[in-house]
Amino acid sequence: MDPLQPYLDHLGIERGLSPRTVSSYGRDIRDFLATAIASSLLQAPADRSQWPRLAGQRDLIRTHLAGLRRRGCRPSTLDRHLAAIRSFYRYLKLTSQVDEVPANLSIGRGGRRRDLPHDLNVELTARLLAMPDPATPRGRRDRALLEVIYGLGLRLAEVTGLDLGDLDYPQQRVRVLGKGDRERVLPLAGCAAETLAAHLEATLDPAVWRDLRDGALGRAQAARPVFEGRPGRRIGRRTVQALVARYAGELAQVAGVSPHTLRHSFATHLLDGGAGIRVVQELLGHRHLSTTQIYTHLGRGRLRASFEAAHPRARTRRGG
DSSP: OOTTHHHHHIIIIISOOOHHHHHHHHHHHHHHHHHHHHTTSSOSSOOGGGGGGGTTOHHHHHHHHHHHHHTTOOHHHHHHHHHHHHHHHHHHHHTTSSSOOOSOTTTTSOOOOOOOOOOOOHHHHHHHHTOSOTTSHHHHHHHHHHHHHHHHTOOHHHHHTOBGGGEETTTTEEEEEOGGGOEEEEEOOHHHHHHHHHHHHHHSOHHHHHHHHHTOOOHHHHTSBSSBSSTTSBOOHHHHHHHHHHHHHTSTTOOSOOHHHHHHHHHHHHHHTTOOHHHHHHHHTOSSHHHHHHHHHHHHHHHHHHHHHHOHHHHHHHHO
C-alpha cells in the first residue's frame, strides 16, 4: 500500500480537495520525502513509521525549497510545495506523529514576486472571439467555446467539464463546478448565450434541443458534454488549449494566449467597466478576496501608464 494513501484520503475525503489538488500535493510530498531520504533523515522506502523523524525539521524544509529554486521552479510552484508541506505537517500533527507544525515555513525561500495575469484588451479580445468561422460545425463549436470561456470567466477544467444538465435555459444561467468541488451559478446571456445556442441547435437532435430549452432533459441527456471533441466524447483540455493558441496565432501581435488569458481578460474588463471586486470574486469562484485583488493591480498599472504618457508634469519629471 502506498504509505501516502491515508494522507491523500484525508485531503480528498475529509478536506474535500479536488482530485487534481490531491494529486499535486501527493507529488509534492513525495518530492519532499525524497529530499529527506537524500539527507539521510529517512531511509528508503519512506514508510510511515519513520515520519515522526520529520518533527521540527525546518532545515530540511529550507534545503528542499533551495533545491526547488535551483531546479528553476517558479514562485507559484514554490507556493504550492509550501502549501503541500504545510498540509502534510498538519496531518502528521492530527495523527499524533509530530507535536507541532513548523512555523514560518517560507523562511529561506525568498520573497515571492507575484506575476500579474496576462490579459488582452477589449479590441483584441473581440477580434480573437470572431476568428472561428460560424459557417462550419467546428467553427460554431469553437466560437461558442471561446465566448463561454470569456463571457463567463471559466477555468479550463470548468468549461471542458460542462454537461448539458448544467445549462438552465429557462432561467438563463449555468451551474459550474469549480476548484474543490465548489459550485457557483453564473448568468448565461449576451454573445455567450447566442453562440452556445447556435452551436447546440446545430449539433443536437431537435427533440434534445427542445428539451434543453424547456428545462426538461432526461438524466442520460443531461450527462452529455456541452463541448465534444470527437462525436460523443468530451473535448479534451489540450484540444482547447491548442485551438485557443491557434486562433491567437493568427492575430500577428498576440502571442502566449491561453484559455486562462480569456479568464483574466474577463475579470479585468469587468473591473475596468466599474464592476465591484466582490462581484468579480463571486463570478470567478475565488475563495479569498486577495486572489481577486491582483486584478486591481492591473487597473492601477494602466492608470499610471496613462498618467505618465499624457500628463505634462509626469513627462517632465520622468525626463528630468
